[in-house]
Amino acid sequence: MxxxxxxxxxxxxxxxxxxxxxxRFQSVxxxxxYKEEVIxxxxxxxxxxxxxxxxxVEICATAGYPIVYGEKIVDPSLPTxxxxxxxxxxxxxPLELWETPPFEPTLRDGKIYARxxxxxxxxxxxxxxxxxxxxxxxTLACNVKFMIEGEEEVGSSNLGIFxxxxxxxxxxxxxxxxxxxxxxxxxxxxxxxxxxxxxxxxEVVGPNRDxxxxxxxxxxANPITIxxxxxxxxxxxxxxxxxxxxxxKVVELSDAEKEALNAAPxxxxxxxxxxxxxxxxxxxxxxxxxxxxxxxxxxxxxIWGGYIGEGAKTVLPSKANAKISMRLxxxxxxxxxxxxxAKHFESIAPKNVKVKVTPHHGGEPAVTPTDSKAYKAAExxxxxxxxxxxxxxxxxxxxxxxxxxxxxxxxxxVLFGFGLDSDALHSxxxxxDLYNYYKxxxxxxxxxxxxxxxxxxG
Amino acid sequence: MxxxxxxxxxxxxxxxxxxxxxxRFQSVxxxxxYKEEVIxxxxxxxxxxxxxxxxxVEICATAGYPIVYGEKIVDPSLPTxxxxxxxxxxxxxPLELWETPPFEPTLRDGKIYARxxxxxxxxxxxxxxxxxxxxxxxTLACNVKFMIEGEEEVGSSNLGIFxxxxxxxxxxxxxxxxxxxxxxxxxxxxxxxxxxxxxxxxEVVGPNRDxxxxxxxxxxANPITIxxxxxxxxxxxxxxxxxxxxxxKVVELSDAEKEALNAAPxxxxxxxxxxxxxxxxxxxxxxxxxxxxxxxxxxxxxIWGGYIGEGAKTVLPSKANAKISMRLxxxxxxxxxxxxxAKHFESIAPKNVKVKVTPHHGGEPAVTPTDSKAYKAAExxxxxxxxxxxxxxxxxxxxxxxxxxxxxxxxxxVLFGFGLDSDALHSxxxxxDLYNYYKxxxxxxxxxxxxxxxxxxG
Numbered sequence: 001m002x003x004x005x006x007x008x009x010x011x012x013x014x015x016x017x018x019x020x021x022x023x024r025f026q027s028v029x030x031x032x033x034y035k036e037e038v039i040x041x042x043x044x045x046x047x048x049x050x051x052x053x054x055x056x057v058e059i060c061a062t063a064g065y066p067i068v069y070g071e072k073i074v075d076p077s078l079p080t081x082x083x084x085x086x087x088x089x090x091x092x093x094p095l096e097l098w099e100t101p102p103f104e105p106t107l108r109d110g111k112i113y114a115r116x117x118x119x120x121x122x123x124x125x126x127x128x129x130x131x132x133x134x135x136x137x138x139t140l141a142c143n144v145k146f147m148i149e150g151e152e153e154v155g156s157s158n159l160g161i162f163x164x165x166x167x168x169x170x171x172x173x174x175x176x177x178x179x180x181x182x183x184x185x186x187x188x189x190x191x192x193x194x195x196x197x198x199x200x201x202x203e204v205v206g207p208n209r210d211x212x213x214x215x216x217x218x219x220x221a222n223p224i225t226i227x228x229x230x231x232x233x234x235x236x237x238x239x240x241x242x243x244x245x246x247x248x249k250v251v252e253l254s255d256a257e258k259e260a261l262n263a264a265p266x267x268x269x270x271x272x273x274x275x276x277x278x279x280x281x282x283x284x285x286x287x288x289x290x291x292x293x294x295x296x297x298x299x300x301x302x303i304w305g306g307y308i309g310e311g312a313k314t315v316l317p318s319k320a321n322a323k324i325s326m327r328l329x330x331x332x333x334x335x336x337x338x339x340x341x342a343k344h345f346e347s348i349a350p351k352n353v354k355v356k357v358t359p360h361h362g363g364e365p366a367v368t369p370t371d372s373k374a375y376k377a378a379e380x381x382x383x384x385x386x387x388x389x390x391x392x393x394x395x396x397x398x399x400x401x402x403x404x405x406x407x408x409x410x411x412x413x414v415l416f417g418f419g420l421d422s423d424a425l426h427s428x429x430x431x432x433d434l435y436n437y438y439k440x441x442x443x444x445x446x447x448x449x450x451x452x453x454x455x456x457x458g
Numbered sequence: 459m460x461x462x463x464x465x466x467x468x469x470x471x472x473x474x475x476x477x478x479x480x481x482r483f484q485s486v487x488x489x490x491x492y493k494e495e496v497i498x499x500x501x502x503x504x505x506x507x508x509x510x511x512x513x514x515v516e517i518c519a520t521a522g523y524p525i526v527y528g529e530k531i532v533d534p535s536l537p538t539x540x541x542x543x544x545x546x547x548x549x550x551x552p553l554e555l556w557e558t559p560p561f562e563p564t565l566r567d568g569k570i571y572a573r574x575x576x577x578x579x580x581x582x583x584x585x586x587x588x589x590x591x592x593x594x595x596x597t598l599a600c601n602v603k604f605m606i607e608g609e610e611e612v613g614s615s616n617l618g619i620f621x622x623x624x625x626x627x628x629x630x631x632x633x634x635x636x637x638x639x640x641x642x643x644x645x646x647x648x649x650x651x652x653x654x655x656x657x658x659x660x661e662v663v664g665p666n667r668d669x670x671x672x673x674x675x676x677x678x679a680n681p682i683t684i685x686x687x688x689x690x691x692x693x694x695x696x697x698x699x700x701x702x703x704x705x706x707k708v709v710e711l712s713d714a715e716k717e718a719l720n721a722a723p724x725x726x727x728x729x730x731x732x733x734x735x736x737x738x739x740x741x742x743x744x745x746x747x748x749x750x751x752x753x754x755x756x757x758x759x760x761i762w763g764g765y766i767g768e769g770a771k772t773v774l775p776s777k778a779n780a781k782i783s784m785r786l787x788x789x790x791x792x793x794x795x796x797x798x799x800a801k802h803f804e805s806i807a808p809k810n811v812k813v814k815v816t817p818h819h820g821g822e823p824a825v826t827p828t829d830s831k832a833y834k835a836a837e838x839x840x841x842x843x844x845x846x847x848x849x850x851x852x853x854x855x856x857x858x859x860x861x862x863x864x865x866x867x868x869x870x871x872v873l874f875g876f877g878l879d880s881d882a883l884h885s886x887x888x889x890x891d892l893y894n895y896y897k898x899x900x901x902x903x904x905x906x907x908x909x910x911x912x913x914x915x916g
Contacts, residue, residue, distance in 0.1 A: 030769030091771055094668070154769055181673070195672060199770045208734040210552075210885035214653060214785055214855030215639070218755030219746045221739035224780075225689060225758050232690035235683065276666040279809045281679035288677045297676030300683050301773050306760035307781060311488030311612055312657045312818040313549055314783055314856075315759050315884050322682075323765060325772055327672055352739045360770040397672030398772075426773050427668035 001384060004442050007133050015441065016112075016434070018048065019125050022087075023105040023114040027121075029065060029088035029154045038150055041087045042066045045128070045148050052132035054146065062158035065150030069169070072135070073143045079455040080143040081448060082172035082411065084401065085124030085179060086152030089116035090426045097428035110434050117432035118423040123178035124148055126418065126440035134445050141452035145172055152179075155199070155361020156401050163401075163408050173455070174374040175405045176447065178440065180395055180417030185435065187265045188386045190378055191415040193293060193394035194402055196328030196365035198338040199301075202345060203321045203356040204230070210306075211316040221352030223320040224305045230348055230355075231322060234298055238284035241298050241326075243344045249331040253294055261289055264391055274422060293394030296337075297327045323360075327396060334362030334400070363400015366413070373454040374414045381446035385439065416447065459842060462900050465591050473899065474570075474892070476506065477583050480545075481563040481572040487523060487546035487612045496608055499545045500524045503586075503606050510590035512604065520616035523608030527627070530593070531601045537913040538601040539906060540630035540869065542859065543582030543637060544610030547574035548884045555886035568892050575890035576881040581636035582606055584876065584898035592903050599910035603630055610637075613657070613819020614859050621859075621866050631913070632832040633863045634905065636898065638853055638875030643893065645723045646844045648836055649873040651751060651852035652860055654786030654823035656796040657759075660803060661779045661814040662688070668764075669774040679810030681778040682763040688806055688813075689780060692756055696742035699756050699784075701802045707789040711752055719747055722849055732880060751852030754795075755785045781818075785854060792820030792858070821858015824871070831912040832872045839904035843897065874905065 008015070027041040028034040042059050045068045050057045054070035065088065073080075092102035092115045100106040105114035112122065127146070134140040147170065149159050163170060180191040206223040207216070236242050253261065266289055272280065282291040291297070305320030307313035326337055342357040349355040369375060370392050382390040395415075402413045418440040424430045466473070485499040486492040500517050503526045508515045512528030523546065531538075550560035550573045558564040563572035570580065585604070592598040605628065607617050621628060638649040664681040665674070694700050711719065724747055730738065740749040749755070763778025765771035784795055800815040807813040827833060828850050840848040853873075860871045876898040882888045 030771060031767060090773075091765065091767055091769075093765060093767060093771075097668070153771075197672070197772070199772070201770075206735065209882060209887070210555075211733075212855060212883045212885070213755075213757045213759055213783060214655070215750065215853070215879055215883065216733075217750070217757040217785055217854060218753060219738055219740045219749040219854075220733060220735065221737075222757050224761050225693065228686040228689040228758070228761070231683060231686040275669075275674075275678060277664065277678065277810060279679070280677055281808075281810045282677045291677040292673065292675070295676060297671075299671040299675040299680050299772075299774055300686070300764065301671055301771060302764035302766045302775075303682050303686070303778065304762045304766040306758065307549065307551060308760045308762040308779075309489060309549055309551060311549075312659075312781065312783070313488060313551075313611075313759060313884065314655070314657070314757075315548075316757055317760075320761065321766075323770065325671060325675075325770070327675055350739075351737045352735060395673070396675060396677075397670060421673055424667060425670040425673065426771065427670065429667070 003137055004133065004445055007137055008438055008441055012438065015129050019122060019437070020105045022121050022125055023116055024103055026103045027088045027150065028091050029151050030091050038065050038088060042068050042150055045087050048128050049146055052128055053135035060162065062162055064158045067159065067162050068148040069146065071145040072140060074140055078143050079451055080145060080172040081451065082145045082147060082170060082175045083127050084175055084177045085127065085148050086120045086150065087124065087148055088150040088153050089119065089121065090153050094428060099429055111431040112434060112437065113429055113431045115430055117430050118419040119425040119430065120152065120179045122432040122437055123418060123440065126178060126437060126444060129441045130444035133441065134448065139445060140448065142448045145170065155363070157361060159401055160404055163404060167409060170409055172411060174451070175411045175413040177399065177413055177415055178417050179399055180397065180415045181419040181421050181423070182417065183265055183391060183393065184420065187391060188382045188388055189391040189393045190375070191395040191417060192370055192392045193367045194365060195396055195398050196332060196334050197325060197363045197398040197400060198328065198334045198341065199325040199360035199362065200338060200341055201321065201323050201358045201360060203319055205319045205354045206352065207318055210318050213314040213316040217316050220316060221350065222316050223353055224317060226350060226353050227305065227320040227322060230345065231300055233348060239282055240284070243340055245340050246296070246337070250296060250329055251331055258290065261293060261394060262287055264289060264393055292396035294329060296329050296332060298324065300324050327398060328365045330365050330367055332365060334364055338362055363398050364403035366402040368413050368415060372412055374412065374451060377447050377451035377454055378414050378416050380450040381443050384446050385443040461595055462591065462903055465595055466896055466899055470896065473587050477580060477895070478563045480579050480583055481574055482561055484561045485546045485608065486549050487609050488549050496523050496546060500526050500608055503545050506586050507604055510586055511593035518620060520620055522616045525617065525620050526606040527604065529603040530598060532598055536601050537909055538603060538630040539909065540603045540605060540628060540633045541585050542633055542635045543585065543606045544578045544608065545582065545606055546608040546611050547577070547579065548611050552886060557887055569889040570892060570895065571887055571889045573888055575888050576877040577883040577888065578610065578637045580890040580895055581876060581898065584636060584895060584902060587899045588902035591899065592906065597903060598906065600906045603628065613821065615819060617859055618862055621862060625867060628867055630869060632909070633869050633871040635857065635871055635873055636875050637857055638855065638873045639877040639879050639881070640875065641723055641849060641851065642878065645849060646840045646846055647849040647851045648833070649853040649875060650828055650850045651825045652823060653854055653856050654790060654792050655783060655821045655856040655858060656786060656792045656799065657783040657818035657820065658796060658799055659779065659781050659816045659818060661777055663777045663812045664810065665776055668776050671772040671774040674774050678774060679808065680774050681811055682775060684808060684811050685763065685778040685780060688803065689758055691806060697740055698742070701798055703798050704754070704795070708754060708787055709789055716748065719751060719852060720745055722747060722851055750854035752787060754787050754790060756782065758782050785856060786823045788823045788825055790823060792822055796820055821856050822861035824860040824864070826871050826873060830870055832870065832909060835905050835908035835912055836872050836874050838908040839901050842904050843901040
């Protein structure tokens, strides 16, 4: 531990500068206009893996953005850790709400502000630097394989193909991912559950052209009004989702599981204060932790239609659109939910309009075990580094590839994230605490150490 | 009539070229970025009035865009016609739907395509050219005053101040406006009713920042969902508006009035075919003509919130907005309706969000008489020019200043419009038929002629 700390201390500034350089690349995978920047980011990651001592570094082409692979096989008899992460980021919109530009990383109050600071560039780069540290201090206790992709924020659709085609190369004993949060630095935690995702885009079309709302208003169905009515009907008065068969495969938690979940440190008043809201919202009969961790949800991620510029325009628009996504829990299938959503949404459209439903991407929910060697290694690493026992939590987010790794590679995952819920992922002013960044770099080598030891002891 | 026709024929091309020049100015009053263009448009109108022979032409400054004034007093004992129109236009969005650019007027199939082609540059310019014709052929039978403003599309808020301050200068016997439509060229008509307007902008604010929809979704109220629920509740299952007291002052038409209104030529199948819709929509118990002509309505003119770019972003946005306008019928007051809307909208907001309601502009409804000399003069002009008796109709649009002229100047208005409902006012590909443009220039001098004659005969 002392050696680790002194290496980090000695290289602190460089570790930060390199991360800043990584954060400057505008690697927005959702928007084609950033294409060149995304590709440059892959090049940078590959170079840094090489610099740190990785072998067989390759920028693997896919039908979309490339996957960066690299490895260090110390000894085939040692256990192998497959590190997964992503170098792409969410779009930075709305730009005007950023205090400092999203792609000009800025240090404020001990925090790094930039798109991707936490999700996932900051967290992925901890692994690169922890790897460098183990190489330079000759302490690499496991074989290591890196697989860093550039399409996580748009559904990882080419990763599945890559994983299926590279099963031999990706052989490992566990997948290690840092793309989740802890409760806090005082309450270190490990996520053991992730929700799945079905992301849809809907379009409601009324008249064949935008109309004058005075001449036609009141006589022709307004697609915005219709879309609003359709969206409004998706939750009932208890905020229960109304899509038939939506909850059919959802398993209710046992009383004991509920109790354990709700025992995690959580202060509802602090939560409301942080978000500046008077009341939380959600499905009747469930606590906030249950709502985000164990229940499927439906959110409108975007809506647009008609005139949205300055001032007033009296238009009855031809169409209105929305992006709607659902988070899924174990036993729900992304494809199945996408299908029943589309069927339901089409069925509730009145005859006055035409409706089009297009699925974006999806992903399956996952629950990771807490009785594995890998989970124990993570627990021991946290005990060493934080001096506290990690609390297992169920997160609300989705990392669809966790289910994929299990299905294709037969591998379980450890979600070893160092972010915080307050890091404003996917929002303006995303940040990552310097403390968490360095703490991650210090803690990860301990995982490798303990994972090797636990495997050596059978 | 023959002399009129030959003058128009001889000057046809110039009349069109001058209109094209007028249409090229991007006089969008709603958006400050067009400011210079709006002002240039006023200059152009003023110059053309001078060229046509108007006296005392003045570009009258206001707190907003200027009002162009000009006059020709032939003989104080003759009746005076105050011609009103506007040189500003609606924003051209969505730009991508225009077949040819909105500010590059283009002739296609005998139609002029451009923003403002019909509303109102094309129609206002008919008056300028009809005035030129009467001056050049020495047939001006009435005194004429022009008042052409640049803020009609944003609520004419400075016109009221101007009119109040210039009551002497604006003294006249009737107001003549061409800013409305006819049923068709085969069924010439005169609008005798206009709806009022209350235009509101609403904002629903949830959490203080955009959130990750996985981490917070299902536990924090989504402002888009809440806004949709609020908008959905504004119409009941009969498409009746649910705002308390909204209909209190609305007067139901008598059976005889209803019968007269529904006797106007109207083909519902053609209407649906033109808009490519399977079903019309509207308040239960009323025909399409009643819905647009005699009933108040509420339309969402725009909505936006969350991520509206390419691809998928899993955000739970901090806020959502909408532009909502109501068309009003006689006895409803714009200010009062704006107030009860705001009160109602705030009252239906759940505690999980904060709501802000901002009124844009408003205007009062108006009904114009059909037994006046001015209406008769218009009817006679149409009989001469079209060979048919004009049908009185009640339009769905709003020209709020009609009520203002009556209140401040004590003047009735004749709505002598030559547009068509299919002109795509406020929409992409706005057009004005060449035929209608020239027909207007030919018909307007007849109005002046008959109005002078009817007044001379007492």
